Amino acid sequence: MKKEIEMKMAGELSRLTNHTFKFDERIKEGWYSAVYFLKTKEIAKRYKPDKIVTMQFFQKEEAVLCGIDEAIALLHTFSEDPEELEIHALHDGDKISPFETVLTIRGSYHKFGFLEGIIDGILARRTSVATNVYRVVSAAKHKRVIFMGDRDDHFSNQAGDGYAAFIGGMSAQATHAMNEWWGEKGLGTMPHALIQLFNGDVVEASIAYHETYPEDELIALVDYNNDVITDSLKVAREFGATLKGVRVDTSRTMIDQYFIRNQHILGSFDPRGVNIPLVKALREALNEEGYHHVQIVVSGGFSAERIREFEKNDAPVDVYGVGGSLLKLSVGFTGDDVLLDDQPEAKAGRKFNPNPRMEKVEMPHY
Numbered sequence: 001m002k003k004e005i006e007m008k009m010a011g012e013l014s015r016l017t018n019h020t021f022k023f024d025e026r027i028k029e030g031w032y033s034a035v036y037f038l039k040t041k042e043i044a045k046r047y048k049p050d051k052i053v054t055m056q057f058f059q060k061e062e063a064v065l066c067g068i069d070e071a072i073a074l075l076h077t078f079s080e081d082p083e084e085l086e087i088h089a090l091h092d093g094d095k096i097s098p099f100e101t102v103l104t105i106r107g108s109y110h111k112f113g114f115l116e117g118i119i120d121g122i123l124a125r126r127t128s129v130a131t132n133v134y135r136v137v138s139a140a141k142h143k144r145v146i147f148m149g150d151r152d153d154h155f156s157n158q159a160g161d162g163y164a165a166f167i168g169g170m171s172a173q174a175t176h177a178m179n180e181w182w183g184e185k186g187l188g189t190m191p192h193a194l195i196q197l198f199n200g201d202v203v204e205a206s207i208a209y210h211e212t213y214p215e216d217e218l219i220a221l222v223d224y225n226n227d228v229i230t231d232s233l234k235v236a237r238e239f240g241a242t243l244k245g246v247r248v249d250t251s252r253t254m255i256d257q258y259f260i261r262n263q264h265i266l267g268s269f270d271p272r273g274v275n276i277p278l279v280k281a282l283r284e285a286l287n288e289e290g291y292h293h294v295q296i297v298v299s300g301g302f303s304a305e306r307i308r309e310f311e312k313n314d315a316p317v318d319v320y321g322v323g324g325s326l327l328k329l330s331v332g333f334t335g336d337d338v339l340l341d342d343q344p345e346a347k348a349g350r351k352f353n354p355n356p357r358m359e360k361v362e363m364p365h366y
Contacts, residue, residue, distance in 0.1 A: 015361065016069040018077045020181050028078045030114055037114040045110035054339035055116065056353060057103040057123060063331050064134045065094045065102055066164045067126030071119045072361055075105065079112035087361040093130075093167045094357070101355040102333075109337070116335040123333040125157075126164040132326045133168030135304040141311060144319045146187065147173040148299060152324035161327065189216065189247070195224040202231045203238050210242070217244035219297060226250065227257040228278065229285045236291045245295030245318065248282065250274050252301055274298045276315045283316035297321060 024031070030038045044051070068089050076082045086106040096102055102123070105112060137145050147165045150158060155177070162178025173179055176186040190209055198205040206220045218239060222231040232246045250256055252273035258281055259271045269277055279296060286294050298310075299321030307320055338352040339345060346352070 015072055016181070018073045021070050021073050023074065023077055027074070027115075027118065032118055033114045034117050037116060041110045041114045044108075044113065049108065049110060051109065052106060052341050053109045053113070053337045054104055054106045054342070054352065055113070055335050055337050056101045056105075057119065057333050057335045058099050058101050058353070059096070059123070059127065059331050059333045060098045061131070061331050062098065063096050063127050064130040064168055065090055065096045065123075065127055066092045066130035066167045067123040068092050068103060070122050070126065070160070071103060074115060074118060074122065075112060078115060079107075081107075081111055084108070085112060088355075088358040089361055090355070090358055092126075096127075099353065101353045101358065104354075104358065106339075113337075120333045120335055124329060124331055126160060126167075127333070128329045128331045129161050129164035129326060130168035131331055132304070132328065133165045133170045136302075136307060136320070136322050136326065137169040139304040139307040139311065140320050143317065144172065145170060146297075146299075146319060146321045147178060147326060148321045148323040149327050150175050150178070150323075153327050157327075165326065189219045190221050192221065192224055192249075195221060200225055203234050206235050206239065210239070218242055219245040219247055219295075221249065222246045223248050223250040223256075225257075226254055229256075229258050229282050232282060232294070233285060233289060233291075236286060236289065236294055241293065243291070243294050245297050246282075246286075247297040247299060247321070248274050248279065249298075249300045249321075250278070274300050276310060276313050279310075279315050279317060295319060299323075301325075 026032065069092050072087060072089060075085060075087065079085060084107055087104070089103045090096065133147070147162065147170045149161060153161070158175055158177035159180040162173050163181035165173060165178070166182045172187045174186055174188050179185055190205060194209065195202055195205045198208065202220060202222060202224060206218065210218050220235040220243065222228045222235065225231055228248050228250065235246065236243050250273050254273065255271045256278055258278060259266055265277070269275065279298060282296060286292070295318035296316060297319040298317050302320055302322045303325035310317055336346060336350045338350055344352060
């Protein structure tokens with residue numbers, strides 16, 4: 001799998017294959033297809049076996065396309081006589097416009113039509129994640145973003161979502177599964193559970209972490225006691241140059257102790273959760289004691305809009321951790337039969353929309 005990804009990135013492999021995607025074999029039986037597609041398959045096979053249809057797929061947003069390789073692998077794995085299909089497609093990572101055709105399939109309906117809904121779903125999920133990630137990474141400008149979406153969806157989605165996040169521009173992800181299709185490993189340091197085991201002592205938890213994983217960059221989680229500046233300075237004083245960064249993950253329902261001690265600055269902003277004044281105060285406190293090298297990582301409810309707000313106000317954030325907002329389905333795809341025996345035939349309002357950007361797919365080795 002890693003070799004496939006490396007070859008693709010190097011331009012030696014045009015498309016990923018089912019060696020990467022590991023489909024459920026029940027797809028061929030129609031287990032995941034809407035029943036009306038299965039019924040249409042049987043009717044087409046009985047009454048119109050020689051009719052050739054052209055099916056095209058599009059969506060309605062400015063987006064980053066993903067799921068194309070997966071959809072093509074699906075067709076080559078589960079359609080009947082896949083070598084007879086004529087497929088044209090864009091590539092994963094292509095920027096696409098509303099109503100732009102991203103994929104066409106030409107062949108006998110009964111041999112591939114039952115896969116239409118599955119293809120729609122693949123493209124919708126992967127393109128939504130890739131697009132959401134692209135927007136977040138763009139909002140963060142040159143700063144690093146970590147995909148922390150493991151707790152925001154069913155675990156079985158992690159590999160595909162991780163690949164889509166990679167296509168969207170994400171370079172670091174929380175689990176090994178998220179990195180599976182593109183050949184890397186998960187990245188992470190400590191959760192609140194580790195600090196809890198040390199009775200809330202962030203320094204002791206950090207010492208244990210560093211002694212157990214001395215090769216890791218040490219990034220201490222500092223909001224456990226809802227006093228991020230105090231705990232950040234404690235860890236910085238303990239580790240000095242060894243401390244890579246501190247992560248602030250304050251709950252959106254909490255007000256950090258810094259504001260309780262400095263109530264005179266309240267009144268002009270929402271002091272709950274991770275906020276710009278808190279991050280600026282943390283940066284200032286670290287700098288005052290000479291810890292300019294310590295990076296600030298923020299997480300907890302971040303989206304492209306919220307990151308843009310932080311960047312607009314020059315929040316001294318070095319790394320953003322983003323989760324659930326990246327997994328919202330924001331792009332939906334539609335598959336339409338638009339040609340019958342190469343002649344226009346489609347439901348009202350739809351027509352064949354050729355796209356010169358698409359390439360003919362030549363993949364004999366599935």
